[in-house]
Amino acid sequence: MTAFSFRKAGVTVLKIELNAIAQLTQYINDDFVNACQLILAASGKVVVMGMGKSGHIGNKIAATLASTGTPSFFVHPGEASHGDLGMIEKGDVVLAISNSGEASEILTLLPVVKRRGITLISMTSNPASTMARLAQINLCIKVPKEACPIGLAPTSSTTATLVMGDALAVTLMQAKGFTVDDFALSHPGGALGRKLLLRISDVMHTGNKLPIVLASDTVRDALLEVSAKGLGMTAIVDNSGKICGIFTDGDLRRLLDQRLDLHETNIGDVMSVNPTCIDADLLAAEGLKLMEERKINGLLVMRNDSLVGALNMHDLLKAGVI
Template structure:
């Protein structure tokens, strides 16, 4: 017997334009987050206090979409000064629960507050003495009632037209997690430098951790001449060291001036004789300086403000210890 081929399913045409539907999604989610902000109360303050007192780590857990949101919240907490990691409740029931101690705090995420996987590990958490903070959309749920602190993340509607896919609810939970992380950051006095130490491989880490001393030229790589050196010999020193300049020092090795490629062009325009002119007669006095313990980004700002490409590096006694140019900063990826 032959069967007729099945007809392809034809999706129902939406009565809303794509752009208008997208705008509706964003408006709904924005509205739910705004409503969440207005509902924040003393329970949020209690959660903050509980985490600040924590001697262990914050363990975030959740199932499905809540698990994905929980993973991001854990990452945000960890990078802003609150030691944290994500643990799937299913893995917790198969050995990972051993990673939690009585000094830890567990943040459990569930929109319904009735997730079987989460409720299965709650008695074990209680038995070991770990504190439990829950974020749910149902303050009367089993998870909320068994928590030490419950944070209300309820939404009045999902952004999904079918009302099924977690959309506004996951956005609200994520925003609540961000609010918690940022509040803890502020309460701990966590600084931009602290943040950079958690992100040493990124652009921020380079900008906030790299010091002038880390990338400056020193020793034999540093172009230096005396005040009585001829301009021709000074040019040879500049050529050998490749920094586009040379520092000029007195008999006591103190900086008295600088001579750059730009100064050389101006000298040629004036018809200066490079063989007989001494550096003290052609150098620029009061060159810009920076100390080696300053951030490299400060060197960038100084160069950009004064429209120069090189800085001399000096110690507390104004002795020359190095030099740095814009090319060095580019190589170090500070710029």
């Protein structure tokens, strides 16, 4: 095959699948609305089932539902027949996925599901199929054709199923008023969760680890404090403890050019005034943004106009905010 034919074949697949997705809008109808209302009213979880490729898509749909505020998990129909059906309880909603609507592994389970009074929503391309007829609601995922040139490999149909699942999950998310903070709470281990949950107070240095000297101390005293605390800076305060400046590694480099006596010069005479500060309760990601905007490597942290901590870029790197 030539390079041109590779490109042509790839574009053809995309066009077929784009058309399949476009056709789905007609199925965002009363059945879709009723399915959303059933799930919102349910006291339990959404249990997703599917065999083969539908099972792979079902796994993703269950994960998307769970991460966007609708408790959900996937149960393999084959395993369900051998004990895992016990995971499904009254109050749950079963979302059964089968393009044909005739997956025998799922149909075997439905009499038990129905007998236990569990709500059943199907997702099929055939509203007249056995599964669709047994369900309270069928979400249609019919597509004009598969992108596979021999019409056998699930391609457009699985894409349509995934998109319908996304439509369901995101609609429920909006109906529940699911927020950025809610999302972060379900993703605490990832980089996104750290950016949305970690606050300046969680990563700052406090107490004995906070570099701080008096304005009346010498430059030598300040250098010892910078070295001891390892933040590349120290806060400068007056006798009442009020912050009046900062001294950083950068200030030291500039100071050395002036040939001042480090043992006699007060740090208050050479410090940088009006240091960049941040509130302890702000997100750590906001601290990163502030440092990048100001092109600095450290911040002093305040709470109620009092100095309570300090942090630098390395602290944010260690916390996974960067």
